[in-house]
Amino acid sequence: MLTLLKLELEKLFRAKSFYLSFAVLIGFVALMLWGFYTYAARKTGGQAVEQFKYTYESKQYFNGLTFALYSVLFSFTLLLPIFVSMSAGSQIAGEARAGTLRMICTRPISRTSLVLTKFLVTALHAGLLLAFFIGLNLVVGLIFVGWGNLELYPGPLNLVDAPGKIMRDDALLRFGYAALSGTWALLVIAALALLCSVIFDSPVQATIMTIAAYLTLYIVGRVEFFEHLRPYFFTTDMDFWRVVFKPDIPWQSLWHSACVCGAYTIGLLLASVVIFERKDIVT
Amino acid sequence: MWVKLILLLLFCLMIAGAVHFAQPRESDGPTSATRDVNSVRLLTWNIGYAELEDDTRAHNKDLPAVADVILREDPDAVALQELTGKDQLNTLLGLLKAKYRGAVAQQGRTDRFEAVLVKDSGATFTPVAAGARYALAASFRPRSDTPQITLLSAHADAFNAAARRTYTEGLIDWAQTRTRSSEVFIAGDFNFELKAANETNLYTDNVKHDSESYSHILRSFRDLGRNAGDTAINDRRIDYVFGPARPVGRVEVLRNAAVGRMDHWPLFVEVSF
Numbered sequence: 255m256l257t258l259l260k261l262e263l264e265k266l267f268r269a270k271s272f273y274l275s276f277a278v279l280i281g282f283v284a285l286m287l288w289g290f291y292t293y294a295a296r297k298t299g300g301q302a303v304e305q306f307k308y309t310y311e312s313k314q315y316f317n318g319l320t321f322a323l324y325s326v327l328f329s330f331t332l333l334l335p336i337f338v339s340m341s342a343g344s345q346i347a348g349e350a351r352a353g354t355l356r357m358i359c360t361r362p363i364s365r366t367s368l369v370l371t372k373f374l375v376t377a378l379h380a381g382l383l384l385a386f387f388i389g390l391n392l393v394v395g396l397i398f399v400g401w402g403n404l405e406l407y408p409g410p411l412n413l414v415d416a417p418g419k420i421m422r423d424d425a426l427l428r429f430g431y432a433a434l435s436g437t438w439a440l441l442v443i444a445a446l447a448l449l450c451s452v453i454f455d456s457p458v459q460a461t462i463m464t465i466a467a468y469l470t471l472y473i474v475g476r477v478e479f480f481e482h483l484r485p486y487f488f489t490t491d492m493d494f495w496r497v498v499f500k501p502d503i504p505w506q507s508l509w510h511s512a513c514v515c516g517a518y519t520i521g522l523l524l525a526s527v528v529i530f531e532r533k534d535i536v537t
Numbered sequence: 538m539w540v541k542l543i544l545l546l547l548f549c550l551m552i553a554g555a556v557h558f559a560q561p562r563e564s565d566g567p568t569s570a571t572r573d574v575n576s577v578r579l580l581t582w583n584i585g586y587a588e589l590e591d592d593t594r595a596h597n598k599d600l601p602a603v604a605d606v607i608l609r610e611d612p613d614a615v616a617l618q619e620l621t622g623k624d625q626l627n628t629l630l631g632l633l634k635a636k637y638r639g640a641v642a643q644q645g646r647t648d649r650f651e652a653v654l655v656k657d658s659g660a661t662f663t664p665v666a667a668g669a670r671y672a673l674a675a676s677f678r679p680r681s682d683t684p685q686i687t688l689l690s691a692h693a694d695a696f697n698a699a700a701r702r703t704y705t706e707g708l709i710d711w712a713q714t715r716t717r718s719s720e721v722f723i724a725g726d727f728n729f730e731l732k733a734a735n736e737t738n739l740y741t742d743n744v745k746h747d748s749e750s751y752s753h754i755l756r757s758f759r760d761l762g763r764n765a766g767d768t769a770i771n772d773r774r775i776d777y778v779f780g781p782a783r784p785v786g787r788v789e790v791l792r793n794a795a796v797g798r799m800d801h802w803p804l805f806v807e808v809s810f
Binding site: 305306307308309310311324328331364366367370407408409410411412415416417478481506507509510512513514516517520521523524527528 | 540541544545547548551552553554555557558559560699702703706709710730731732739740741744745747748749751752753755756760763771772
């Protein structure tokens with residue numbers, strides 16, 4: 255199993271798509287920095303100050319931690335799931351498309367070990383992506399925007415229902431929590447993409463099916479017609495990762511959603527194992 | 538085989554964990570039904586209709602039902618929104634069997650009026666200009682041993698978040714000049730679109746304006762009806778009672794009170810001194 259893991263890690267680190275995902279995230283942070291800078295400049299002077307007498311959007315509000323929070327929250331919903339889907343979707347189907355799956359399966363390793371190893375590698379990729387993204391945002395925020403406390407207001411980020419504040423050191427710890435909770439949430443996507451990768455022989459098809467299922471549930475979950483179905487969508491529980499940024503973390507609700515996400519992940523992984531064991535590999 | 542069994546066990550553990558950590562359903566019932574003698578009981582209600590109707594202001598045929606609710610709940614003061622004018626107020630005061638006095642706000646750019654009804658016969662009414670609209674304030678004493686209360690009936694723009702913000706700033710500026718001489722409450726339909734629980738919208742100027750407005754109010758006042766739930770159809774909590782940091786008794790959205798095509802429910806708040 256360890257040799258298999260080593261081989262799979264080698265494959266991951268040699269893949270161009272692995273580095274592409276980090277490059278795109280760097281591009282996104284640069285874009286966010288430009289947007290944040292110009293927005294902060296507009297909102298802390300000139301017309302904005304003349305139009306309204308009172309605002310929380312001051313120089314103290316626009317700091318590196320606020321920048322990192324906005325950047326992570328904006329990207330998590332759509333950007334990161336795409337890279338995780340790509341990584342997981344290509345794990346089995348990619349081998350099938352390359353014609354190496356049959357050869358791998360003739361080696362003295364169980365198919366279960368193969369699926370689990372590929373899932374572990376994908377999980378590592380998801381964790382690295384999120385940790386890198388959060389770290390990069392904090393470093394960029396520190397260098398280009400400056401430090402301060404994390405001020406939260408009801409509305410824009412939908413995190414709190416009353417104004418609140420997290421002190422700087424505590425806020426940094428919360429970003430650490432977010433790396434863990436976010437990775438755990440992304441594992442649902444990874445497990446779904448791995449299942450698609452087992453079912454379909456094309457990595458593109460597996461990735462697109464995963465993203466389509468994710469986006470469908472994400473969008474449908476936000477349409478009021480389907481309000482009663484919302485609690486049954488995995489996308490609803492995946493959102494739990496962000497509650498670590500509430501001034502008082504609702505631990506009970508966090509553990510509940512984390513367990514639901516865990517159930518989805520393990521359930522999908524189990525289905526992948528069962529299907530792959532019975533699969534007739536003809537490619 | 539053992540790997541699958543471990544996965545199955547983990548799956549069951551996760552399900553058990555999810556059940557164990559599930560939040561108990563919040564009770565929809567009132568927080569307290571007892572009446573504190575040293576308290577003030579306030580009710581705010583937008584009695585207008587939903588947007589799809591030809592005339593979205595209050596309808597005369599609903600006034601007996603509105604009066605029934607007020608008489609049954611027996612608040613010391615009532616903030617009403619979307620009345621058609623003074624005639625409608627007089628009809629309502631008649632239905633309330635002369636238990637309340639009232640006034641409507643000055644007409645702004647809209648075709649609807651805010652009103653305040655107060656039990657105290659010595660109450661005084663003051664028009665409050667805020668942005669392009671008018672609110673109405675009533676100053677009164679519910680009982681001789683309670684401090685003077687000022688209740689503002691407010692109705693912010695339904696379609697323009699920037700206008701809501703300007704209006705809110707004006708109201709709070711006015712209210713802060715009164716907080717030394719009386720206990721100030723601001724009640725009404727603010728139309729703030731703030732829902733942290735179920736949505737993950739990204740970032741819009743409208744949401745930000747509402748966020749700024751709401752946060753600005755909370756710098757000086759408490760949102761007394763925060764835990765009472767939605768006050769309008771489509772799961773919206775847009776009717777508020779803001780007031781000083783005093784112990785709160787019964788807080789309830791009266792969900793069976795709406796009649797006809799009303800799209801709001803009254804919010805009842807009891808505050809002790």
